[in-house]
Amino acid sequence: MGAVTGTVLTSTANEVVKKTIGPVFDFLVKKYELLDIPRFKEHYLEYCEKNLEIKTLVSQDKSFHVDEIYIPIDIMQSGTQSRLEINNFTALDNDRAILIKGLAGQGKSTLLRKLLSNNAKRFSRLPVFYELKNYNGGTLELAISKSLSHFGVQISEYALKKLLSDSNVKIYLDAFDEVKPEFRIELIDEIKRFINSFKCHVVCTSRPSTEIDSLSEFRTFSVCELTEEQIFGIIKKTASDHEKCDELCGALKRSPLHTRKDSILKSPILVVLFCISYNLGEDIPNTLSQFYSNIFDTVFYRHDNIKGKVYRERHWNDNRRVYRELFDCLCFISLSDGLNGFSHEKLVNFVSISLKHINEEYSIAEKAVKELSSITNLIIEDGFNEYRFVHKSIQEFFAASFIMSLQHDRKISFYKKCFNDYSFYTTFHNSLFFLEELDYYNYHEYGFIPAITNFLCLSSQTTKIDNYAIPTSVKDVFLDDINLRAKFTIFKAGNKESYEIEKTNLTFDKSDSYPTLFSNIFKFSIDFIKIELSDKELMSIIRQNEKGLDNGWCNLSIRKILKFKNLPDTIALEALKLGIDVLTRNKFNNAIDKLNNRRDSLNSIDYFNF
Structure with a gap:
């Protein structure tokens, strides 16, 4: 894309944002009597423009508006198999709180900015974008207020609370997984309070298997792997010219690692790395590690050649x-x-x-x-x-x-x-x-295999797992230390009475007290425990455990829930065994085979006798 074209598109897109956000802002300021906010509107619009601009791996010396570079990708709601395309017309307005989970490089931050752009341009929303990596404790309102002030947008915590009380406001919280570990538990409570205290919409992103999974307030979606059409769309946006685009697409089609239904290029970052590192006539890397390893050589040697073979003196020259x-x-x-x-x-x-x-x-x-x-x-x-x-x-x-x-x-x-x-x-x-790929033998011999051996109390680190019994100590931790938290509040108005139930998902809060495998296996296994509790059942079990309430909250372990419903422990333990088998058994046995084979080879072949 030429520089002039890009500039025109960016300017046009930002003008559209100004025309749509401006009236919404004026309406909200008047509605909540916030006329004392000094120069908020002018600086806020500049703030929106900055959040809609992105630097890419391919072109880091200039910024593009998200609409220029975005290729629609799909998300899938948890518990379904239906893909939802995030395109120019997507608002995700049906739910007040949405969590979008995705692996590294799946484009979560870009997707979030695209949703911000859509809601600003097409749906007359007032968006606020906040990077959670900047959270250092305290109320989320204060953290957002401070973040806005860094962009010159001065708004008090009080005025921000007024705006957050309106459903026309959308809060985009980016990358929970980048929050410092010491602030995560506090932030979880803050996000929960935030969602339940204000009428604004909240959209949050995170990598999978983080503490935010415990919040039941979110409707959860996962970013899908790319389709072939999406892969080629990203190549078209990324390639420097039509010839390079055709060559890249042709090379990919010829690769045995790419089919229409399955490709090694499963995420946008891998497609972009492929576009940067692939040279005509080369084979496509067949592992992720090769992709990333190649990228350093590519950028190191191509830097001085991309603009007319300019030579720049380096301290270590070409070392x-x-x-x-x-x-x-x-x-x-x-x-x-x-x-x-x-x-x-x-x-x-x-x-x-x-x-x-x-x-x-x-x-x-x-x-x-x-x-x-x-x-x-x-x-x-x-x-x-x-x-x-x-x-x-x-x-x-x-x-x-x-x-x-x-x-x-x-x-x-x-x-x-x-x-x-x-x-x-x-x-x-x-x-x-x-x-696990780069250092296979050391990773398994000194990390994974000893961890599994200790977890399952196996007698040997050199024998494959055939039959095993889950140790009682592991069962007890699974049944007693995985909890959901619940509380109910009764409201009375005259002779009428109503109630509200709040609850979290099942979580393993003591992960820091146990070896890593406990948390990894438990978090996976939890998804396969199917125990339903109605509101009346929850109220009943909370009343039975009133003595142990913490500010009205009741901690309910898996064992307590099963006992209350007169169900056997095996319902949960079958899910635990499934987690162990899926995550570790084949991986453990394959590693044992390879390590034993290498050990035998070193001991029996004369070439290695030194």
Whole structure:
């Protein structure tokens, strides 16, 4: 897309937003008597424009309006098999609270901005976009108010509460999974209170299997894998010209890893990486790790050739190894700190530490920051004095690459901590996804296999699982420490009486107290427990447990619920066994086979006798 065309489209789109948002804002200000808000409207419209502009991995030196680059993708409501396309006419207005879950690179943030654009342009809504990674405790209203003020939008917490009381307002909460772990439980309570206190609509995104799954207030959707039509649509938007587009589509059609119904390119980020890293005549990478590994070489060598073969002097010249080692270490330590974005000063500090690690002069950290940013384009400037990785999955893959390079004893310690410390695991679980492929033998021998052996109390780490019994200790944790919370409130008006029931989904709140496998298996198994409780049953069981109420809330374990309904424990334990079998059994047995085979080979073949 040419620069002039892009500018015209962006300007036109933003003018449409101004014309639609403006009248809604004027109406709400008058309705709630908020005329004292100084210059809110002007700055608010600028704020909306900024949130609708996106920098892409392909073109990081300019921003595009989301409508220019967006290709419709599908979401699916939990418990159904029906795909819903998010296109130019989608508002998602039927539910007051929606949770959209998706894996890394599935385009959740872009999808959220598209919904913001639709609601602003076509449905006369007043949208507010808030990145949850910035939440540091306190009320959500105050956090949003502070965030708006950073964009020059001055609005008091009181005035914001007035606006939130109107159903014309839509709040977009992006990336719950990026919230710092120490604030997540508080934020869960805040979001619950927020939804139940205001009439505004709330749309939130997150990666799967986070604490936000416990909130029953949300109607949950999941982002679907891309269809072939969507894949080719993204290629068309991404490719530099028609010839490159045709070549990319043709290469993909010829690949055995792509069929009309199933493709290795399951998410937008993978399609974009494919477009960037594929060169004419090359084979398409057949694993995710190959995609991500290729991307560094591609951006490193193509940077000086994309604009007329300009040569730029580098501190280490073309020594890609140094830059790669530096980048790997930077990704690891920033991920360890839970940061995907950071100030210039913080980035310089990270790079200084990384330079020390690779035995280079750390005093050149400032220069190294500039070179990493300009050469790789995998870290981009995002506003004044702010930097971020172009995508979190980039940071996670190269952090995994760093772990691969660790000396053996440190690597063993890393795997042990991941499988024994759930909080540590949550920081690196996506890096572990890559390590399972990149470092197969060490990952399984020192991490996964010992974890399963301990979880199931197996007698050997070298024997496959045929039959096993779930240990009583594991059953007890599953039945007693997974709870749903419920409360009821009775309202009286004269002789009439009504009630309101509130409840959460089943959650494992003690995940930090147990090894990682407990949480992973339990969260999966919970979805297969089918125990229905009517409102009357809930009120009855709460009354039976009145002595243990916490501010009116009753914690109901699986065991308590089964006992109340006179159902056997096996109903829940069958779901637990299903979780163990699906998530671990085949994976464990395959790893045992490979490790035993490698061990036998090393002991029996003369070539390895040294």
